[in-house]
Every structure is written in structure tokens, then in C-alpha cells.
Amino acid sequence: MLQKEQRSCFEIVSKFGEARVGKLHTNHGDYETPVFMPVGTNANVKLTDTMRLKEIGAGIILGNSYHLAVRPGLDVIRLHGGLHQFMGWKGGILTDSGGFQVFSLRKLRDIGDDGVLITSPVDGSKMLLTPELSMEIQSTLNSDIVMVLDHCPGPEDSYTESMVSAKRTYNWAMRCLKHGVNEHQLLFAIAQGGVYEDLRKLSAEQLSQLPFDGFAIGGLSLGEPFEKTLYLTQITVSALPSENPRYFMGGGSPALIIQLVEMGVDMFDSVFPTRLARHGAALTWKGRLNIKSARFKRDLQPIEENCDCFVCQNYSKSYLHHLFDRKEVLGGILLTYHNLHFMMKFMNKIRNSIEDGTFKTLKREVLDVYGKGKKADLYVDAAISDNNNGRYN
Amino acid sequence: MLQKEQRSCFEIVSKFGEARVGKLHTNHGDYETPVFMPVGTNANVKLTDTMRLKEIGAGIILGNSYHLAVRPGLDVIRLHGGLHQFMGWKGGILTDSGGFQVFSLRKLRDIGDDGVLITSPVDGSKMLLTPELSMEIQSTLNSDIVMVLDHCPGPEDSYTESMVSAKRTYNWAMRCLKHGVNEHQLLFAIAQGGVYEDLRKLSAEQLSQLPFDGFAIGGLSLGEPFEKTLYLTQITVSALPSENPRYFMGGGSPALIIQLVEMGVDMFDSVFPTRLARHGAALTWKGRLNIKSARFKRDLQPIEENCDCFVCQNYSKSYLHHLFDRKEVLGGILLTYHNLHFMMKFMNKIRNSIEDGTFKTLKREVLDVYGKGKKADLYVDAAISDNNNGRYN
Numbered sequence: 200m201l202q203k204e205q206r207s208c209f210e211i212v213s214k215f216g217e218a219r220v221g222k223l224h225t226n227h228g229d230y231e232t233p234v235f236m237p238v239g240t241n242a243n244v245k246l247t248d249t250m251r252l253k254e255i256g257a258g259i260i261l262g263n264s265y266h267l268a269v270r271p272g273l274d275v276i277r278l279h280g281g282l283h284q285f286m287g288w289k290g291g292i293l294t295d296s297g298g299f300q301v302f303s304l305r306k307l308r309d310i311g312d313d314g315v316l317i318t319s320p321v322d323g324s325k326m327l328l329t330p331e332l333s334m335e336i337q338s339t340l341n342s343d344i345v346m347v348l349d350h351c352p353g354p355e356d357s358y359t360e361s362m363v364s365a366k367r368t369y370n371w372a373m374r375c376l377k378h379g380v381n382e383h384q385l386l387f388a389i390a391q392g393g394v395y396e397d398l399r400k401l402s403a404e405q406l407s408q409l410p411f412d413g414f415a416i417g418g419l420s421l422g423e424p425f426e427k428t429l430y431l432t433q434i435t436v437s438a439l440p441s442e443n444p445r446y447f448m449g450g451g452s453p454a455l456i457i458q459l460v461e462m463g464v465d466m467f468d469s470v471f472p473t474r475l476a477r478h479g480a481a482l483t484w485k486g487r488l489n490i491k492s493a494r495f496k497r498d499l500q501p502i503e504e505n506c507d508c509f510v511c512q513n514y515s516k517s518y519l520h521h522l523f524d525r526k527e528v529l530g531g532i533l534l535t536y537h538n539l540h541f542m543m544k545f546m547n548k549i550r551n552s553i554e555d556g557t558f559k560t561l562k563r564e565v566l567d568v569y570g571k572g573k574k575a576d577l578y579v580d581a582a583i584s585d586n587n588n589g590r591y592n
Numbered sequence: 593m594l595q596k597e598q599r600s601c602f603e604i605v606s607k608f609g610e611a612r613v614g615k616l617h618t619n620h621g622d623y624e625t626p627v628f629m630p631v632g633t634n635a636n637v638k639l640t641d642t643m644r645l646k647e648i649g650a651g652i653i654l655g656n657s658y659h660l661a662v663r664p665g666l667d668v669i670r671l672h673g674g675l676h677q678f679m680g681w682k683g684g685i686l687t688d689s690g691g692f693q694v695f696s697l698r699k700l701r702d703i704g705d706d707g708v709l710i711t712s713p714v715d716g717s718k719m720l721l722t723p724e725l726s727m728e729i730q731s732t733l734n735s736d737i738v739m740v741l742d743h744c745p746g747p748e749d750s751y752t753e754s755m756v757s758a759k760r761t762y763n764w765a766m767r768c769l770k771h772g773v774n775e776h777q778l779l780f781a782i783a784q785g786g787v788y789e790d791l792r793k794l795s796a797e798q799l800s801q802l803p804f805d806g807f808a809i810g811g812l813s814l815g816e817p818f819e820k821t822l823y824l825t826q827i828t829v830s831a832l833p834s835e836n837p838r839y840f841m842g843g844g845s846p847a848l849i850i851q852l853v854e855m856g857v858d859m860f861d862s863v864f865p866t867r868l869a870r871h872g873a874a875l876t877w878k879g880r881l882n883i884k885s886a887r888f889k890r891d892l893q894p895i896e897e898n899c900d901c902f903v904c905q906n907y908s909k910s911y912l913h914h915l916f917d918r919k920e921v922l923g924g925i926l927l928t929y930h931n932l933h934f935m936m937k938f939m940n941k942i943r944n945s946i947e948d949g950t951f952k953t954l955k956r957e958v959l960d961v962y963g964k965g966k967k968a969d970l971y972v973d974a975a976i977s978d979n980n981n982g983r984y985n
Contacts, residue, residue: 241918242911248922250902271889271914278890279908287906496664497671509643513680515672518635521664525634528921529641 208385208412209444209465215553217436217463223259223444225291225343226383227283230258232444232465233549235451235542236293237473240266242286245473246528246535249288255508255536256543258290259343261468264336265297265328269319273339281341293344293468296333296375298389299449302351302421310350312367330374338381346415347375349389354423361393365402368417372406385412387446390435394423399431403438413444416464420450429458436462453482453545454570457562460549472542476534479523482541486568488516490534495520508540601778601805602837602858608946610829610856616652616837618684618736619776620676623651625837625858626942628844628935629686630866633659635679638866639921639928642681648901648929649936651683652736654861657729658690658721662712666732674734686737686861689726689768691782692842695744695814703743705760723767731774739808740768742782747816754786758795761810765799778805780839783828787816792824796831806837809857813843822851829855846875846938847963850955853942865931870924872916875934879961881909883927888913901933 212231213220221232237244237252238261244252252260262282267273271285279285282292300317301308307318314329326332333348348371350364368391380386388411392398406414416435419428432447439445444465450456451469459467472482479491483503488495490502501511502519510519510533522530552561605624606613614625630637630645631654637645645653655675660666664678672678675685693710694701700711707722719725726741741764743757761784773779781804785791799807809828812821825840829852832838837858843849844862852860865875872884876896881888883895894904895912903912903926915923945954 241915241920243915243920243922246921246925248902248926249906270918271910275890275910275914278892279910285908285911285914287911497668499671509641513642515678517664517668517672518678518680521668521678522634522636525663527634527636528639529636532639532925533641 207442209442211442213554215556215558216461218460218553218558219463219465220550220553221444221465223465225259225385227289227291227343228258230291231550233456233460233546234258234466235456235546236261236466236468237539237542238468238470239263239286239288239292241270242267242282244535244539245477246532247473247539249286251536252288252539253290255539257539259293259466260288260290262286262292262294262340262342263297263299264294264333264340264342265300265317265326267340268297268326268336269321269324273336277339281339283341291344292340292342293387293446293466294337294340294342294346295448296337296346296348296389297328298333298346298349298351298417300328301349302353302418305353312370314348315350330371331378334375334378334380338384341381342384344385344387344413345375345380347372347386347388347411349391349417351389351391351418352393354394354418354421354427356393358393358395358398361391361395361398364393365391365398368402369405372409372411376409376411387411387413387415387444389415389417389448390439391418392431392435393418394427394431396431396434399434400438403435407438407440411443413446413466414439415446415448415466417448419447420455425455428455429462432459432464433462436464451542452569453565456545457549457565460553461558461562472538473535476538477531479530479534480538481519481534482538484564484568490516490519490530491523492520502534502537503541506537506540506544508537510534510537510540600835602835604835606947608949608951609854611853611946611951612856612858613943613946614837614858616858618652618778620682620684620736621651623684624943626849626853626939627651627859628849628939629654629859629861630932630935631861631863632656632679632681632685634663635660635675637928637932638870639925640866640932642679644929645681645932646683648932650932652686652859653681653683655679655685655687655733655735656690656692657687657726657733657735658693658710658719660733661690661719661729662714662717666729670732674732676734684737685733685735686780686839686859687730687733687735687739688841689730689739689741689782690721691726691739691742691744691810693721694742695746695811698746705763707741708743723764724771727768727771727773731777734774735777737778737780737806738768738773740765740779740781740804742784742810744782744784744811744814745786747787747811747814747820749786751786751788751791754784754788754791757786758784758791761795762798765802765804769802769804780804780806780808780837782808782810782841783832784811785824785828786811787820787824789824789827792827793831796828800831800833804836806839806859807832808839808841808859810841812840813848818848821848825852825857826855829857844935845962846958849938850942850958853946854951854955865935866928869927869931872923872927873931874912874927875931875938877961883909883912883923884916885913895927895930896934899930899933901930903927903930903933
């Protein structure tokens with residue numbers, strides 16, 4: 200721990216109000232924040248290989264430690280020397296702790312103070328996931344950023360339930376800290392508290408007293424009203440230390456990101472761009488396009504005229520429409536590339552706007568296009584895990 | 593026609609016995625033969641974009657004119673200025689005539705001397721496909737190599753039926769020739785004759801009298817015994833002019849290719865490498881691997897150790913096994929890349945072996961590995977069209 204305190208994993212490079220540009224140092228490279236992290240359940244970002252991820256400019260990607268522990272199993276990943284080698288990715292990897300499965304697999308788990316007993320939806324096997332086991336799993340995966348095991352309540356949980364889960368999350372965070380991580384791994388805590396202001400504040404404050412490398416805002420973007428997401432994030436962020444990176448878990452729509460960046464959030468992950476892509480939705484600076492719409496059948500223009508991604512350089516909306524019409528998977532492959540490329544450019548624009556003081560203008564532009572309250576622009580059924588056995592959904 | 597006779601589309605560069613290395617001049621580049629052409633039904637080679645196709649070294653790819661005429665429709669392709677622009681492909685394109693649908697959609701068609709009335713399996717629409725309409729369609733697609741409309745019989749068709757279809761194929765070829773193609777397009781005839789030696793010979797001889805740019809061997813690799821495929825191809829090839837390119841339609845296993853090259857066949861197309869890939873089969877110099885097999889679960893080696901494709905450079909068999917186990921489409925994407933890369937290297941080896949006189953050795957090596965009579969090594973259900981509405985099959 201001493202070493203880590205000597206050299207912080209995070210530097211703030213520039214600020215505009217509470218919004219900040221930072222540099223996050225990991226064992227696999229330094230990354231500028233605010234950063235968007237594509238989600239790689241099952242050790243792959245759906246329909247995208249790691250060569251392309253690098254080409255797109257992705258820096259850190261997400262891995263799901265519970266899913267990987269079930270399949271292929273830790274022995275296989277250990278043989279490769281870690282998740283990076285297993286999936287052929289030289290950039291950063293953040294692994295979740297399995298805590299989200301406490302929420303998403305609620306019918307298949309039994310939770311207690313010791314840990315969570317999870318029944319695998321894949322093979323019915325049972326795993327008692329404790330904070331210590333989660334640390335062990337993430338140590339074997341050897342990710343760059345490790346998340347503590349947390350108890351993630353749902354937005355409909357009562358005050359008492361949310362208090363219990365926040366308290367349990369704190370105790371588990373202590374146990375994770377005590378167990379420790381590999382030398383070069385960073386350890387992030389997760390603030391919970393359900394939809395209750397005072398619990399949110401308390402959870403964040405208590406965790407802030409502990410020597411974590413970064414802090415996450417968990418348990419939001421799970422179906423509660425959008426305004427509530429913003430408000431509760433604000434409460435949480437205000438109670439977190441300003442010198443550490445702040446990570447909003449499971450949110451990635453442009454309208455959400457731009458407003459959370461303004462509050463001082465630095466890291467985001469979501470299946471938003473990749474899942475939309477598989478459903479035929481393309482992200483542009485003029486809004487979201489449904490490429491399956493008949494109006495694109497004869498549209499010779501690319502998705503976005505000024506976009507320098509190879510999809511926009513080579514293919515018309517008409518061609519992409521055709522691929523989706525014929526249910527050719529290539530349509531999803533190409534839109535996934537474009538959407539991830541869009542997200543990387545989007546984060547780049549955000550960082551530039553913080554540095555040159557034009558953040559407010561950018562925010563207004565983004566909200567004009569993506570903030571009109573269409574639900575699909577704000578969330579992508581964040582409550583549903585992207586791990587649906589790889590079906591083309 | 594005079595212009596075409598002045599400058600032939602085909603030069604023979606080198607020979608070893610009947611096997612030859614040639615150069616095929618098209619409106620989109622010159623290509624060395626023997627050449628393998630990946631199949632791009634629905635204006636895409638499944639799971640592979642055209643950037644990757646180029647990277648792999650694909651030269652000419654196949655387009656299906658009947659399918660494209662139904663979806664997206666010729667008006668859409670005309671708007672783009674042709675199939676190349678529509679699908680973003682700068683290499684060569686050979687389009688089939690719709691003749692194979694005469695065979696593959698036999699329940700949905702009604703054939704007469706005028707043409708074929710085809711009921712679309714997509715939308716139930718009816719099209720009377722005549723030789724002239726096929727030329728019109730391919731003229732709109734503006735492919736580099738145009739195939740005549742033919743009547744493709746099945747291997748179980750009687751002598752009389754096969755004679756009728758061969759005669760009709762000849763008459764239709766004359767009508768295609770008379771109708772003509774675009775200035776820069778090449779026009780290939782298709783020899784038929786079912787499984788009957790004398791009909792095969794007659795069909796090839798009669799077509800050879802006509803000024804086509806190239807000649808195809810059609811109606812084989814449709815379920816007849818492998819030895820019969822070889823024998824009937826030999827009969828056909830012997831009756832075709834030696835100075836024109838010869839194209840074996842719908843066959844692409846290594847064991848088939850190497851034996852047909854020896855007879856003097858120059859061009860091949862098949863869904864073999866791409867369909868195998870989607871089913872988890874990888875092509876290697878030591879034979880076909882089923883990556884789904886449990887024995888690869890902990891195999892840290894790439895598919896092929898000396899392979900320079902990015903899949904072998906970055907991913908272990910264990911990782912690919914995991915992707916297929918989790919039904920992640922990325923598995924099929926990566927194997928498709930590797931298998932097409934293998935086919936390009938394979939054709940390159942064949943050309944080199946003809947030039948340096950080591951063809952016999954290469955043939956023995958290939959047959960040792962791929963010629964042991966396992967059906968899946970020889971054919972890939974060639975009788976079934978790859979156009980199954982894009983399902984991941």
C-alpha cells in the first residue's frame with residue numbers, strides 16, 4: 200500500500216467546473232479520462248476482435264469475472280497467464296467482481312453476510328462467491344483494475360433493504376482490502392445505497408475513508424427515472440474524494456455521460472454502443488439512426504459524412520440496411536465498429552472541451568440530440584445483462 | 593467482340609503437365625490462377641468485410657445475381673453504380689446467372705425453353721428468369737465476369753433429362769452471347785451434361801465453338817460420388833479449349849482443388865472455408881480441426897503455428913474453443929478469417945509448385961491430409977445454398 204500511496208494511479212490534468220480530464224495509470228498503459236470502456240463479457244466485445252478494438256482506439260475494456268470463472272474456468276485462464284493473454288488484448292482491463300450478478304441473477308442467488316451463493320444459468324453449478332474469492336478470481340484474471348464484491352440492491356428495494364446492502368457492501372469492501380490484490384492491480388470500491396439520498400451519502404463517505412485506488416457509483420441506471428440517476432450520482436460523487444478516479448458502473452448513453460462528466464465522473468462502461476449496433480441502431484452527431492428503417496433503403500450516404508471510421512469510408516446506409524434486411528451478421532459487425540468508434544470520438548470531444556473551456560457548448564449540443572427523453576437514448580435496458588449466451592439479440 | 597479477340601483476358605504463364613499458372617485480366621485487376629473465389633451471397637462474404645477480404649488477399653469474389661435482384665433489388669444497386677460500389681469491394685467480382693437456383697430451388701421453379709419461373713423463397717414474388725434477363729441483371733450489377741444462364745440438372749436426373757438440360761443450356765448460351773454484356777465484362781459459358789460422359793463431352797465441345805471468354809464446368813459436386821466428380825470434370829476439361837480459363841463451379845475443398853488443378857482447371861469457388869468456419873472447423877496443413885472438441889479446451893497453441901494470419905498471431909485454440917463454447921459469433925468471425933487466409937496460401941502454394949515443378953509432391957501432401965475420404969473434407973453440402981437468410985448455421 201505504501202508504494203501505491205507514493206505514486207497515485209490518477210492525475211488530474213485539467214478541470215472545467217467539476218468536470219476533469221485525468222490520466223489513469225494502469226499496468227497496461229496510461230489512459231486519458233473521461234474514458235468509455237466497452238464491455239467484454241465472455242472475454243470478447245461482441246462481434247469485435249481485439250485488433251479492431253485497438254484500431255478503434257479503445258483503451259480499457261471490461262471483463263466479467265463471475266462469467267469467466269464459470270466458463271472457461273480459472274484453470275484455463277491461469278494457463279494463459281491471465282485474461283489479457285487469453286483474449287489477446289494488450290490494453291487495460293477492468294474486471295467486475297460478480298457483484299452485478301447479485302442483482303441480475305436475483306432468482307438464482309442466495310445472499311448472506313458471508314457472500315453470495317450463485318447458481319450458474321449456464322450449467323447449474325453453485326458458487327459461494329465471497330469477497331475473498333472474488334479477489335482470488337480477479338487476481339487470477341490479473342486484470343488492471345479490480346472491483347470489490349458489492350451487494351447491489353434494485354431501485355425498488357426498501358430503505359431497510361438498501362441499508363443492509365450498503366452496510367454489507369462496506370464490510371465486504373474491508374474484506375477485499377484486507378485480502379489484497381496483485382502488486383500491479385488497482386482496487387476500486389463501489390458505493391451503494393439504493394435510491395435513498397442519505398444512504399448514498401453515507402456509503403460513499405464511509406468507503407472514502409479507506410485506501411482504495413478509485414471509487415465506483417454502483418446500483419444506478421437500473422430502471423429508476425433518469426433524473427433520479429443524475430441526482431443520486433451527484434449525491435454520491437460529492438461524498439467521494441476528488442483526487443481519485445470515479446467510475447459510474449453500467450451507464451454509457453451520450454446524454455448520461457455528458458451530465459455525469461459535468462459532476463466529475465471519470466469512467467464509464469456500458470453495452471449501449473454494442474447492443475444498439477446488433478439491433479441496427481447507429482450513433483451519429485445528429486442522433487441515433489435505425490438503419491433498418493425503410494427510409495435508408497436507397498440512401499447512398501454513409502452513416503455519418505465526416506466520420507473517418509472504415510465503415511463510413513466504405514459503405515452506404517443503403518448497404519447496411521440491406522445487410523440487416525437479409526439478417527447478415529456483417530451488419531452488426533460494421534455497426535458495432537462504427538458505434539464504438541463514435542464513443543471514442545465522443546469521449547475525445549468531451550476531454551477537449553474540458554481543456555479548452557467549451558464543455559457547456561458541447562453539453563448543450565449533445566443534450567439537444569440525445570437528451571430528448573426517448574428512453575432508448577438514455578438507457579439500453581441496463582438491467583438486463585449482455586450475457587445471453589451469445590445469441591444474436 | 594473484335595476488341596476482346598485482340599487482347600485475350602487470359603495468359604498462361606507456366607505449365608506442369610496440364611496444370612497451369614495463368615493471369616486473368618479483369619476490369620478490376622489482374623489475378624493469378626489457379627484462383628479460389630470466396631462466395632458473397634447477399635453482397636457479403638459471411639462474417640467478413642471487404643477490408644479484411646483485401647487484407648487476406650482475396651482477388652475475385654462471387655456474387656449471386658438472382659438473390660441480389662430480389663433483395664435489395666436492381667434499382668438499389670443501379671443507384672450505387674454497380675455491385676462493387678454497393679458492397680465496397682474494389683477487387684474482381686464474378687456473378688452467377690441464377691442458373692444454380694434452377695437446381696437449388698427446384699420446388700420453387702418451373703423451367704421451360706424460354707427461361708425459369710422462380711418463386712422467391714424470401715417474399716414469394718415470381719420472376720421469369722430468361723437468358724436475356726440474366727444478362728440484363730448482370731449488366732446492372734456490372735460484375736467483371738458474367739455467367740450465362742444455364743439449366744443445371746441434378747446427379748440423379750435421367751439421361752434424357754440431362755440431354756434436354758444440356759441442349760437448353762447451349763441454346764441459352766447462344767442467346768446470352770447474342771444479347772451481349774457490358775464492354776469491360778467477360779462472359780463465361782457453362783458446360784453441363786449431368787453424370788453422362790457423352791453428354792458432358794458434347795456440351796463442352798459445342799460451347800467451345802462459341803466465342804466465350806471462359807468456360808465453366810457446372811452441375812458437379814452436387815452429391816455424386818467424389819470419383820465421379822473427378823472423372824466427369826476430366827471429360828469436360830478435355831473437350832474445352834486450352835487457351836481460355838476453366839472454372840469449376842461450387843467446389844473448393846483442398847482435395848478437390850488439387851486434383852482439378854492437375855487436370856487444368858483454373859478457377860474455383862465454394863462456401864467450403866466460410867461455412868466450415870461458422871461450424872467451428874479450422875483448415876490447417878495437418879488437416880481439419882474441430883475447434884469445438886474438448887481436447888482444445890486447454891490448448892495454448894494457435895490453430896497453426898507457422899500461420900501469419902492475425903488470428904494465429906493473437907489467439908490460442910483454447911480461446912477459440914471458448915468462443916464457440918459460449919456461442920460467441922466472434923469465434924466464427926475469426927475462423928472465417930483464418931480459413932480464407934488458408935485458402936489463399938493454399939492457392940499460392942499450388943501456383944508456386946506448378947512453377948517450380950514440385951506440384952506432384954504438394955499434391956501427395958494435400959491428399960495425405962485432405963483426401964482420406966471423410967465426406968466433410970471433400971464437400972460441404974454443396975447442394976445446399978449458403979443463402980439461408982443469414983442464420984448462423
